[in-house]
Amino acid sequence: MWITLSLVTVVCFSTSQAGGFCENVLSECVESGASWTRCYEDRIATCRPRGRSMPGFKHLTVDSLQEANVSPTFQHRVHIPSSALQRSRGNVSEVLVVASVINSTYFKLSPPRRSRLGQFRRREGVVFRGSVLSVRAGNVILRDLPQPIKLIFSHDKEVENGTCVFWQESGTEDGTGYWSIEGCETTKTAEEFICSCNHLSFFAVLVNPQLSVSKSHAEELSYITYIGSALSIVFTFISLIIYICLHRRRPEKATRLHMQLTGAMLCLHLSFLLCCFWVWLLNENEDSSVCLVLGLFLHWSLLATFSWTALEGFHLYLLLSRVFNIDFRRYLLKLSLVGWGFPTLVAAICGISGVYGKYTLRLRDSKIPNTTAHICWMSSEFPQKHLLVSYITTVAFPSLVVLFNACIMGLVVFKLYGIRTGTGSIGNRVDWKKIKNDKGWNLWKDSVKVLGLSFVLGLPWGFSSTTYISLPGIYVFTIFNSLQGVFIFLWSVALTRRSHSDNNSSYNCHKKTTASLNSS
Incomplete structure (x- = not known):
């Protein structure tokens, strides 16, 4: 089972304020019940990484006046423009960037909506390699960014088409949601899927489900x-x-x-x-x-x-x-x-x-x-x-x-x-x-x-x-x-x-x- 990437960018005033180890955040948020994604986004900003490094996890501080490039794995990268970092920095000059890897099975789909608008935005498919990129900057919810954030998924030509989507919660108590295309554009090159999105959330690339032959x-x-x-x-x-x-x-x-x-x-x-x-x-x-x-x-x-x-x-x-x-x-x-x-x-x-x-x-x-x-x-x-x-x-x-x-x-x-x-x-x-x-x-x-x-x-x-x-x-x-x-x-x-x-x-x-x- 392919692992899922979740990239979170947050502002941290001091690393001394962090509480708990980052390895336990996902399991604790999932066990807490509904809306585990919000819990994860909040707690990943204050957690402490255990040891030198974690597989698929990046934790670094960057200057808000410069662009940020984070690669938690060799197959996933994210580029954050300085305009987004400056908007999320608050009263500090540095921004804490956290990148982590999560299994995509934690994202539970809700039943399809009957409204035409919901059906238009909703997309069905298979998450490419189970990779989900989540981007957050500080404690401020960023939307309508003047410069889009670019999320890059590398591929080895095993798929021809893909669509960039983000995770939208349905608002129910069971914590389910759906994949939406709002605010995202997809560009496919010979080796990469490039997602350009004007807001922050959990992002992924959906590919058409293909019947595999053993x-x-x-x-x-x-x-x-x-x-x-x-x-x-x-x-x-x-x-x-x-x-x-x-x-x-x-x-x-x-x-x-x-x-x-x-x-x-x-x-x-x-x-x-x-x-x-x-x-x-x-x-x-x-x-x-x-x-x-x-x-x-x-x-x-x-x-x-x-x-x-x-x-x-x-x-x-x-x-x-x-x-x-x-x-x-x-x-x-x-x-x-x-x-x-x-x-x-x-x-x-x-x-x-x-x-x-x-x-x-x-x-x-x-x-x-x-x-x-x-x-x-x-x-x-x-x-x-x-x-x-x-x-x-x-x-x-x-x-x-x-x-x-x-x-x-x-x-x-x-x-x-x-x-x-x-x-x-x-x-x-x-x-x-x-x-x-x-x-x-x-x-x-x-x-x-x-x-x-x-x-x-x-x-x-x-x-x-x-x-x-x-x-x-x-x-x-x-x-x-x-x-x-x-x-x-x-x-x-x-x-x-x-x-x-x-x-x-x-x-x-x-x-x-x-x-x-x-x-x-």
């Missing part, structure tokens, strides 16, 4: 991913051959699109395994240009997969909106420029910027601390300006693709339902009585079509949202997406059976409609 679960998920990706490589290669044969037998735009998507997915799973095993062959502290190239290849393959997934949805939308009459000049060439050109452009820009390299993932293991895993991807050491590029290309863009294709999938379900009930508007005049009596037109086949289309449209990527809330969600996401090549293979086999069935039967409007939906 080493045992990480190994199980790795095996699932490796096996699933290996199977996907085999089956996507077979699917690519099937689509080539189908295209030679009957050239269709949809078949060409399936070929492009399958090729991109083959590159994705192949590059992923190469990135994993190449880092495994390297020394833990070694990096190479090969890893940079593999990271670029993996990123390019991911972007290409999502680009062609979006184009699959776009093509299906045109089929439904134009009643299966897509006649654009050089239609497939234009789609190819987007499907392959966009990933190439983005990967080239990122490569020139030096984004790619070895990525380090920290795992939770009670027996072996600081357990890590590595992969050739975007380097953990790349500058902060590249975080925006990483977020746009690996989070925002895939999310938009999944959202767009989910809407297209809803439109397909609506059209299929309209055909089944006789209320659809696809095609010209249709003998609905004959359609309903068709043995092949039933709910089971509709469900299979929707399920197959959902994998073609990349909807299983939507399970990524479950990875932030539950461990089973991580397993579901890993299984479905590592086996995407297998599902694409099953879809190609279904298209082969449909193509063979179409060659042995006559066409009518209904068969043309359902066949187009199947192939798309």
Whole structure:
């Protein structure tokens, strides 16, 4: 459990007036009952440190005309401007600065307020490393300081975002409170969180709670991913051959699109395994240009997969909106420029910027601390300006693709339902009585079509949202997406059976409609 830092700045007229030892202040204030934070702020000003030094505790006197810099630990620092010290000095020229370390579990959260103002100021999250900085100057409560006090929390790049907050008591007898952002601004650098606050209180940095994965679960998920990706490589290669044969037998735009998507997915799973095993062959502290190239290849393959997934949805939308009459000049060439050109452009820009390299993932293991895993991807050491590029290309863009294709999938379900009930508007005049009596037109086949289309449209990527809330969600996401090549293979086999069935039967409007939906 990480320790919590509490920094208190007070004015002391004479150290001879101090009473009690500082080591006992926290426990005595907590045992006293409600509002232990006020008790702690008052008594820490008059306590006496026992011995030469205490872990995480600083006790020194500074000149009020100068700035004060206190570092109770190597990971926490506070900068107090002279204007704040002068306001709190009273009738003396020196100010006593006290810095101490407290466990964050002593701060008990109160239930959320119903008022909008309280909800706006209140912040939820996990206290970063359990570190809480408390700053007080003398016996005067300081607010609206002209120069803010800066509290610095060092980090080792294990978190991306954080928010500076201070502890606000709820005013109840149980001594509970909440974390508020009022009067504080947050600045994050490559190595530090800098909190600039215009008042004095207990301060902390809240980070978003992240689901931690133990080493045992990480190994199980790795095996699932490796096996699933290996199977996907085999089956996507077979699917690519099937689509080539189908295209030679009957050239269709949809078949060409399936070929492009399958090729991109083959590159994705192949590059992923190469990135994993190449880092495994390297020394833990070694990096190479090969890893940079593999990271670029993996990123390019991911972007290409999502680009062609979006184009699959776009093509299906045109089929439904134009009643299966897509006649654009050089239609497939234009789609190819987007499907392959966009990933190439983005990967080239990122490569020139030096984004790619070895990525380090920290795992939770009670027996072996600081357990890590590595992969050739975007380097953990790349500058902060590249975080925006990483977020746009690996989070925002895939999310938009999944959202767009989910809407297209809803439109397909609506059209299929309209055909089944006789209320659809696809095609010209249709003998609905004959359609309903068709043995092949039933709910089971509709469900299979929707399920197959959902994998073609990349909807299983939507399970990524479950990875932030539950461990089973991580397993579901890993299984479905590592086996995407297998599902694409099953879809190609279904298209082969449909193509063979179409060659042995006559066409009518209904068969043309359902066949187009199947192939798309």
